[in-house]
Amino acid sequence: MSDIKKVVLAYSGGLDTSVILKWLQDVYACEIVTFTADIGQGEEVEPAREKAQRLGVREIYIDDLKEEFARDFVYPMFRANALYEGEYLLGTSIARPLIAKRQIEIARETGADAVAHGATGKGNDQVRFELGYYALKPDIRVVAPWREWDLTSRERLIAYADRHGIPVEKKKGGGSPYSMDANLLHISYEGGILENPAAEPEETMWRWTTAPEQAPDSAEYVELRYAGGDIVAVNGTPMTPARVLTELNRLGARHGVGRLDIVENRYVGMKSRGCYETPGGTIMLKAHRAIESLTLDREVAHLKDELMARYASLIYNGYWWSPERRMLQQMIDASQATVNGWVRLKLYKGNVSVAGRDSEGDSLFDPAIATFEEDQGAYNQADAAGFIKLNALRMRIAARRRTR
Helix, strand or coil, X not given: CCCCCEEEEECCCCHHHHHHHHHHHXXXXXXXXXXXXXXXXXXXXXXXXXXXXXXXXXXXXXXECHHHHHHHHHHHHHXXXXXXXXXXXXXXXXXXXXXXXXXXXXHHHHCCCEEECCCCCCCCHHHHHHHHHHHHCCCCEEECHHHCCCCCCHHHHHHHHHHCCCCCCCCCCCCCXXXXXXXXXXXXXXXXXXXXXXXXXXXXXXXXXXXXXXXXCCCEEEEEEEECCEEEEECCEECCHHHHHHHHHHHHHHCCCCEEEEEEECCCCCEXXXXXXXXXHHHHHHHHHHHHHHHCCHHHHHHHHHHXXXXXXXXXXXXXXXXHHHHHHHHHHHHHHHCCEEEEEEEECCEEEXXXXXXXXXXXXXXXXXXXXXXXXXXXXXXHHHHHHHHHHHHHHHHHHHHC
């Protein structure tokens, strides 16, 4: 790899990528292009520019991708009601294909022959980034420092940064910070005390959400309007996808919504304990399932649920750009044509409950048939007898055989 001339580095300005930038300059002696994606992590991105300039980087990209992230990645994923292993809302997973896409675009623009990332050799992100790179530019070369260097711990990284005068965030007392990833959809925490699955997370760890015990004593209602399976307005105000997610994060965080503590199965084979805050996404999932309950045919809804686990695994494992994910997305998107209307939700001390929903013109809920009162002949209850006997036929045959 010594013949690499120029590398586009996915650069956050944090501990890992700050060290990687200097390491690439020293080890590969190549030109570095830094790319910082603003995908709503809630922190200033300009310090990343200052750090890169201090280390002599001449080509620095800082791109505001919040709307693209919400519109083209988060919204399509929520049309599928995607949950990995029944709980994880895929906040980190869904950001990686967008970052990989923009990195490859910058590599083409700058004539770079390689890309680099800060994902470790134990994690999922190395797979997500690199599958994206190769899907979008098959001949691209990849530098993954965590698979090459001997800086195998946070403490060694901090020591390296100290030696080279690279400023990084540290915990009080000099210990390494949590490994965190934030974007418009979520913030995640790994490492430190969390490496003991029996230990409860420190309350001071959570950065976005109010503790449910400290949340307001009065519930708050929020009404979401849907068009084609996507939220287009919050409390009557039309909003872009990024603004929707920002507002739902604000509301959910205030009421302690969206905290999660799980042990998940990484694609590389190990189990990992992580904590997540996904306030807006938790609200979105509850609301989307509520509006679909009115508007989707039973078999369509059940088929979507069967496919969801596969779809979620594809995203978790890094296959956003794969043909099978694209195929599933077309089917999911086709199901959303009638997912229109509104959902009213109640937020209270960490919980989200549905307080009402309606779909003008697209609802499959027929009060005349569903009523427990007089239905004026809309449904003949005697028909159920034949339906039940036909469905019981195979079991009746098996029962007779057992008694012979």
